[in-house]
Amino acid sequence: MKIAVHHRKGSFSDRWIEYLEEKNIPYVILNAFDNDIIGQVKENKVTHFMWHFNQNYYEDMLHAKTLFRSLKQIGIETFPEEDAYWHFDDKVAQKYLLEALGVPLVKADVFYHRKEAEEYIENTSFPKVFKLKGGAGSINVKLIKTKSQARKIINQAFGCGFNAFDSWTVFTDTIERFWRQKTVHNFLRVVKWGFKGIFVDKQYKVFPKQRNYVYFQEFIPGLTYDIRLIVIGDKCYYLKRNTRDNDFRASGSGMLEFAPGKFNLESVSIAFKTAQQLNMVCVAYDFIFDSGDNPLMVEISYGFQPYVYDRCLGFYDKSLSWNESGVNLEYEIVNSFLNKFP
Structure with a gap:
């Protein structure tokens, strides 16, 4: 096993590299944009390629899916995997x-x-x-x-x-x-x-x-918040995002709560079930709740803003029980990825 990482400071790769070094897992940092990237992958005998590509960078969206699909053709596992990236930011x-x-x-x-x-x-x-x-x-x-x-x-x-x-x-x-x-x-x-x-x-x-x-x-009237649920493996992490004043939008408001209050836990069950259907290593969901308190999914993503979720207080397991713990989602991603594709 040898992991290639495309590194961009401030992305998931900061902690991916820390994890690989702590676990003594062989890795190499490669530039996904190099003209001869396929040759470098073969020369370094890479088995897995990890890249936290970002929807705000046009070159990422232009190139990442093409590169990863090509790597899959020669048996190299990627994060995000094809099941996760084909619908990313769409x-x-x-x-x-x-x-x-x-x-x-x-x-x-x-x-x-x-x-x-x-x-x-x-x-x-x-x-x-x-x-x-x-x-x-x-x-x-x-x-x-x-x-x-x-x-x-x-x-x-x-x-x-x-x-x-x-x-x-x-x-x-x-x-x-x-x-x-x-x-x-x-x-x-x-x-x-x-x-x-x-x-x-x-x-x-x-x-x-x-x-x-x-x-x-x-339009679902009367919303004062949404919740972000992130499923990685058998753990579901929670974040509440309050809406702006006199506004229906919660995403991007910066008004965050990390302690899980009272909400319909069926959303957690749906998140776990859907993650299995989607076959994704990591999936972040945005949920809102209608007038009957029924959870409704808004959108999904494999990626999200790093470091924000360090303030999470734990996770839900598949029995819907809350577990207090420290949170390092980037470590969880690498661990889950390598367990899924050993």
Whole structure:
């Protein structure tokens, strides 16, 4: 066994490398973007390749899936595995996948032609939640309250399209967070994202426009939070995310709670069952709850922001019992990955 790691500081790979060194597991750091990466993999007799690729980097999204599919052809196991990466950062793909699995989820409708989209808005009720396929932290999520607003969305979707990165939303969200939590860290975020909000970072400019489809999701009124559940192996980790003031969005709010309060534990059972169906080493779910307290899945991902979850207080097991413990999700990922693909 020999593990190749594509390392980017501040990603999962920081602790992956620590784990491999602690366990004396042979590894090599390789640059996935090297022209001769396949040759390097063969030369180093690599058996596993790990890369925490990120939806905010266009080059990652352009290259990672192609490389990993090629490596799989020569018997090299990858993290994330194909079952995890083919639908990564693609809410439309996840809609079809979760519907196929029969998972309880928030109803979503997708249209690829203007005529069908226009007929839909004439016969549906509002408000609806409009989303683009990609994007984290609610940056590409808008509440559409009227048919008139929906028509404008459709005209843009089947016209000039949408920028893949809504820099203004990121900027205004960061300002709101600063005024709510006046810290040096948040002030620096304001400066950073203020610059990005005015002069969009070059890494986002290269993403193609989103056009020729429109995605509407049912609006669940009265939400004050959602929960993030992360299943790795036989453990399910918990995080509560409160909504912004006078807003329905919880993702990206920064208003987090780590102690598991009262919530419908059926969501944990669904998370474990779905992880088995998805055949993923690591899967993060966003859940909301309807007026009857029924859990509804919103979206899934193999990846998430590192270090945030260090503040988690433990995990649920498959019997739905809570276990207090320290948390290091990156270590859990490597351990689960190597156990699944020894």
